[in-house]
Amino acid sequence: MRKPADMFDREYEWSALTRFVSDEQPGATLGVVSGRRRQGKTFLLEAICQTAGGFYFGATEAADAESLRRISAALTTHVRPASPFHFHGWAEVIDTLLSLGRDRPVPVVIDEFPYLAKANPELPSIIQEALRPLRAQRTDSRARLVLCGSALSFMGRILSGSAPLRGRAGLELLVRPLDYRLAAEFWGITDPRLALQVNSIVGGTPAYRREFARGDVPAGPDDFDDWVVRTVMNPETPLFREPRYLLAEEPELRDTALYLSVLAAVADGNATRGGIANYLERKAPDIAHPINVLEDVGLLYRDADIFRDNRSTYRILEPLIRFYHAIMRPVWDQLERPGSAPRVWRASRHRYVNNVLGPHFEQTCREWALHHSDLDLFAELPAKVGHGVVHDPTTRKSHEIDVAVVGVAAGGKPPLLAIGEAKWNDVMGEGHIKRLRDIREIISRNGRYDTSRTRLLCFSGAGFNEKACAAAESDDEVILIDLPTLYM
Incomplete structure (x- = not known):
């Protein structure tokens, strides 16, 4: 057919x-x-x-x-x-x-x-x-x-x-949303930085371009801010109230106020169960049910910690809902007044980068490692890709890892194929590579994973300095991934 x-x-x-x-x-x-x-x-x-x-x-x-x-x-x-x-x-x-x-x-x-x-x-x-x-x-x-x-x-x-x-x-x-690469193609965006910015707000939902945005696509990187104001934060467009309708249409979400508060907590950076409970000023057992329901309806996803058993964080699956809770919901009364969107967006730009774009970039890097990276990069097919926290018993310090790639265990320790750091606005240098080397050594001493083939991945939305490029050229275990590579 x-x-x-x-x-x-x-x-x-x-x-x-x-x-x-x-x-x-x-x-x-x-x-x-x-x-x-x-x-x-x-x-x-x-x-x-x-x-x-x-x-x-x-x-x-x-x-x-x-x-x-x-x-x-x-x-x-x-x-x-x-x-x-x-x-x-x-x-x-x-x-x-x-x-x-x-x-x-x-x-x-x-x-x-x-x-x-x-x-x-x-x-x-x-x-x-x-x-x-x-x-x-x-x-x-x-x-x-x-x-x-x-x-x-x-x-x-x-x-x-x-x-x-x-x-x-x-x-x-x-039927899943389009992944970030297909979404860029669907929106007709060839600039990878602009594509990721747009994807961080509307994700890969096809209807948001054709029906909801009426085909309005940013003309270029310089048009992104204006596009957000006229398309997403404009009370006259369907995208403006779409996040609220998405929640109202879910039959399982009866106590809407509670579920909205849980999503707001996650959007504000409270990604653990305890963090969500503290944000709502409730006990952790009291929020177990709304979290489970939000998982069932496909709005929340639980990411297990690669390095710590029984520890996990939550992320909002639908980018538009995350953008709504991080940017729009706190100032909803202002946004409903015509002509207020430019002022609100200027004041919210920093929060957007920290609470929306940064986490979305990290998740995109994990998706790239799992689904789009060259098979030769890790020597074998990744079994799972996630993030986690590595604890150093010697210094009693903890180190966050944005991207951790684990292979299939074949009778022994599971191989840790790569660890990586993702920075949206930072030009990455030799210091970032040294940090990854030090963390790899801690993981090796902990003894849970086989680190003999662990590569070091640096993801940056702003590029790399000369020392980082020189390190990657001289050492094949160091891999630099920029935005064009993510969309290649």
């Missing part, structure tokens, strides 16, 4: 869907597609249905009876039977959907499935019964039933544990 010409990338997702919906094997099958909002899931599924002659139904938040009327009308339009459909229950609906695949493999998509299941919690069990082995309606059909949803916590549960649909799905597809 030919992918639509106006669909950017999504080669992997299109290929997975194509294989699933065109599978010639007999018997109806189930697929599950999920992903955060605004990633283009609906575009993908509507396109696959149009290409393969399938049926697409987009659910809305409505009472069960209204949803039955809507899908009755949609199926009547699609099938054009002698008399219109008037379904009285979902068992009839599912059997009719399966009948669409009686003659050939055909995609049958129910989008925003969580809305239907919220109104009728028995719906997953009804689908389970419809797909029961040896049932004629299933064996005589080659319908490829796809359930899609943006509520990540709900979509994760429908196939887990003792859920009715556990073990029934032949496809589990997660």
